[in-house]
Amino acid sequence: MTTENLSDETETRLKDFFNNSIDCKEMAKMIREVNNALSLCVMRGCETIES
Template sequence: MATSDLSKETEKRLLDFFNNVIDAKDMAKALRTTNYLLTLSVIRERETVGKINLENFFYWVNELAEVLDPYLEVE
């Protein structure tokens, strides 16, 4: 897994986005819904989307949603 540090400007813009534009839980819900619909449409069509590896795409979008709102976290 690649890691990199975000610039201060990027951190500031992300904080502003999640504090003033959209709630993190709402964003996570939107990501999960979009991810589900995209995957469902590809499965139904049985097509690939260019060279995009859909398994990786599905995984990373869900990981981002989990960072925003740990829905799957066991208590």
């Protein structure tokens, strides 16, 4: 785990991003979609290796 601190600019940008431009429901939907896509890629990779 890293102990480095973020720069002030980075911290400000992250706060602005999460506080102003993201709808919680849309973010949850995006996370589920990405998780689904990654899971499918991993499963397909395992099938290719095993066969």
